[in-house]
Amino acid sequence: MKVLAAMSGGVDSAVAAARAVEAGHEVVGVHLALSRMPGTLRTGSRGCCTIEDSMDAQRAASVLGIPYYVWDFSERFKEEVVDEFIAEYEAGRTPNPCMRCNERIKFAALLEKALALGFDAVCTGHYATLLTDEAGNLELHRSAAMAKDQSYVLGVLTEEQLKHSMFPLGASASKDLIRAEAEARGLSVANKPDSYDICFIPEGDTQDWIADKLGNATGDIVDRAGNVLGSHEGSHGFTVGQRKGLSIGRPAADGKPRYVLEIRPKTNTVVVGPQAALAIAEMSGTRFTWCGQAPKSTDEWSDILVQVRAHGEAVPAEFAIVDGELVIRVKEPLLGVAPGQTAVLYLGTRVLGQTTIDKTVSAVPADEDLVGA
């Protein structure tokens, strides 16, 4: 097969490309230029954007003896990932830009371009496994290395995208083994640190960066009954579940700390309450996709597992489609869910699909805020 290896400059994508070469594919390495400012040189791997990462990817391709190119996706990336990230914050939601990048850039813009140019597949260094069921349908499963499993961020892939994807690291037992393999293959990125930050936020401070983009405006901090407790400098500076940085003069009636429960960007209002009120019973969204074959029936409630964060745990839940909306009810109240996040549905280890969360329903009614006071 003609395979395009997306090479970020990190160890995972370098080893993935190496394995694709070893499997006998005709491999071409491509680094995605996602920033318009190629001068930014940062230490450590941020996954993209930097000259250093591009050079690391180039060195890896050179060791593997494959052609290497840098393709410019900066415009698409700005429009579909960065601008949307800002718009989501502006709308009071907490987006995951890496998922958008997979959805719109790596497995859309890049994949489409690769197919148009005569490639059969795009290969990445994600830790996830592609399997085929008895009927020959492709299924995306969790990686064998559960600690590094990245199936969550691939939950946005559709059947068509899976057909042209290749994840050579899927069956790897651990990241340490990948590093050892990189070392053995003479890849200088073997000991490059992992990236955790959002690649387009240079200093790693999301709140500062967002405030810089959206500006500040004073608004109210209220409780769920609507009582004004204090003020803030801009609702986009908060995320649901946040506890620090709430400048509220008076203590809560129950004496316990208060958390951000909801952000209402239209009125620039931040709603706070007790931690218990953060727990949600239900989440729903209209922007959902199926990863591979769609479930046979979506009218009836079916048991699944749901994961709401890249490094979170999957918890028991049930789902159904109600009036065009994918509704997920968790069996136990769940903390740490905010609109904008992605809920990925699993059947065992198989990724079933995902939705961007539009709405949540609290597990605790508003009038119970003072319980225990």
Place this chain on the structure above:
Amino acid sequence: MPVYLDHAATSPMRPAVWEAYSQALLSVGNPSSVHKFGQESRNLLESARESIASAIGANRSEIIFTSGGTESNNLAIKGLFWNRNSIDSNRNIILTAGTEHHAALDPSYWLEDNQGAKVQLVPVDERGVLDLDWLETYLKEFNESVALGSFMWANNETGVISDIPTISRMLAKYGIPAHSDAVAAFGHIPIDFEASQLATLAVSAHKLGGPVGVGALLVGRSVKLASLVHGGGQERGMRSGTMNSAGVTAFAAAVAETLANQPEEELRLARLSQLLIDGILEIVPEAQLSRGSAPGLSSNVHFTFPGCSADSLIFLLDAAGFSVSAGSACTAGVNRPSHVLLAMGRSEDEATGAMRVTLGYTSTEADIEGFLKAFPAAHELAKRAGLPSK
């Protein structure tokens, strides 16, 4: 064996140059030493200086050897600006054009950002031709504030040639020194430094099949420049550092061989270019020759292809065995829309579809025929892949 069609990025070292270079590398001695070894090394250096000077219509002492085109442009633009501005602080305007190479444009903007200079761009038309009527009007009004003018002799991307002697005379009328970046032009068209009335002129060895890392700035004998590199006072005190005898020997060999049959070679390449241009237009009638009808280097063929991205074209042609470029080679290896095309009024989408084929002494008719056979498939796939902005 892939076909090399990127001579403007760098031209393969000529066998005669390699011979002269490798032999000179074995000679011992610092040209500034007084002993026999030093004198031998000095002889190499000065012979090279003399031979390059006579090839370019300059006096021996007007050749300042440097590390290449970028350094030469920096030395000229910063050196002239500092010198002029220190004598008359009102003279802070640098006249230049948006189509200049980064090696000339960036020093000008650096002076604007850090040293109180003001960059004034002379307008260019859609072919990249400078508006000399505008320049004349501007000079009439503002000549007393102008520190220098800096205009390339031929554009490294589109190949368009500017009438440097005319511009130089227009500036000289007001006593304004003119610099020209002739890195792309030298060796391809006749250049006479003395007749040009330029204050300074930048040239580089590796564009002629000489080694990378060797170049020269021609500095008129009466011209004063502030130096960028201080030290032992070599090269008229304008460029300190131990002189590179072997490098300039190779440079001189490249110049001698290039100029030995320059008029015939220019005609030969013009014929090959025309074959290529006709062939491309037959395959893609909507393709646009970037410099249009303007006079240009016979070695440069620069097109834009509507609806295509250079990323795709360059990749596909490379895979088919033809090494071409989108424009100037850039540090990160990423093809951004060319600033040259943007300065010529192209939109970002138009500029994204740029392809530059540059011919040189190794180019043959078979290269062009092969390229034209591979091009239709590459163009079709690239068009299918579309633009990055879609």
